[in-house]
Amino acid sequence: MNKKQFQNILIWTSAILLIILIMTPGLWVVLTAFRPQVDVMAKPPVWIPRNLSFNQFETMLFGGSEGSMGRSPVPVLSYLYNSVVISFTSTFVAVLVGTIGGYGFARHNFKFKNGYFLMIMLTRTIPGISLSLPIFILFSRIGIIDTHFGIIVVFVALNIPFTVWLTDGFFRQIPRAMSEVAMTDGCTKLQAFWHIELPLSKSGIASAGIFAFLISWNEYALVSNLARSTDSKTLTVGLMDFTAQFTINWPGMCALAVFIIIPALLLTFLVQKHLVSGLTFGGVKG
């Protein structure tokens, strides 16, 4: 019994260490967002915050003069607007197109099917920065650089392969017989898809959507080069803009970081159960 107890203590100690390692960086950033600049810069370090405030958030959102560093260098509200418009639109289009494509792969056999599938997946492996160079050249020639439209189109292409992969896996789980029965009962192919296969693969499509949203929301390498002004810069680019300041406003940056992470956190916790099954479904049983 002694050995068993020892083992239990060992397991729990490592689990707690693990949680600390995972949580500390994020929590430290959150805490800093509420602390005054003086505390953050203090030597020797101040561990217990002397006072906490929402000043950084006020400065960031309304450009007020109460923040310890004066005006925020980043127009957060327009960046937030850009982020929201770009992420939601590109997610919607990518899931729409990708689901249709995934259905095509799951339900049809054709020549070089695996080849096409692999080709589609391989487009995803191209590093964002490598892809940004020719797109930058192309977009500046046709005049859609620094626009929502241009960035949305790129994000749609970025998210389609993964959506195809996930939804293909889910559609395969649904027996073909179900829609065939519906069709002999007089449904058209589209009706069978709409009433039977789509509802059954809802969780797969949802997880594909979350992934697409996270990728778009978090993307930096492409946007930072395709967005030039407040017209299309997103929050991640905004965070980088902070580092161009002569003295880094750490609490201000932390406030923006908190702002970026909250939507991602909320969305992921909402659907976290589907995420894992989505990933492994598509992969193992494909």
Added chain:
Amino acid sequence: MKKFLNGPWVLLLPTLIILTCVVLLPLLISLWTSFTPFKLTKPDTLYRFVGFRNYERLIGDIDFWIAFGRTVLFLAIALNLELVFGLGIALLINKITYGQRTLRTLMMFPMMFSPILVGFQWKYIFNDNIGLLNNFLREFGVIQPIPWLVDGVLANISIMAAEIWSSTSVFAILLLAGLLGIPKDPLEAARVDGCNSWQVFKNITLPFLMPFVFIAMTIRSLDVARAYDIVQMMTGGGPAKRTELLWTLISRTGYVDAKMGMANAMSYISIFLSIAFTFFFFYKLMQSRQQLSYE
């Protein structure tokens, strides 16, 4: 027409059109550009063909090969450590019965972080003046601040730590899903036959986990280039190019020095590197899948 509407192509067409326009066409432009001396400051140079001159120069460019070597080494070390840590964490969580789901949810925490955020939070922690790590060490008597992001070797280690923090959970989550799916019968049979835990792990658990290892590797190899965001945020490739990866070098050459032709030549090499990584793991995945279905 009816045949077309019932076939697969009407379904695949939107996907193929978008990918052709946004990925394949730009790649062709990129290929052409890599054969020109195109500079952003001189637009006309886009139409001057110089053959393999950019590539020839790259072969003799020592800075490029150092960045290339560092990228390969970085990926090899990071991916292997992520796999080992991920496996360890998965085995650990698998052993825990009380609170397992909470732990799994907590494990997903780093997956939601944008690479640029990961870079930022570690830049803050490793800051030599006000960073959490140096402040913490100071309490234990290390008064002289350690220059984590200023020293060449330490900066590489710091970036590696950030990268591992952000990606280990992908491995942990997927391997845990694999562990939970292992049928219990062979495990018990092996125990009854007198196998010790190491033998059970080596002969039953590990072979069963292999497809999950390769799925995780394939998924991970799709976005190895996210290290660009982290490096750009933490050091920008410095100090004195000591943390320069292939991707930061491409971005510097293309956008800062405006040498688009050269940058496109480099990016072709980086694309082949990424495809090689993905292809390798995808091939392994297919192989291990087949093995499982034979058994």
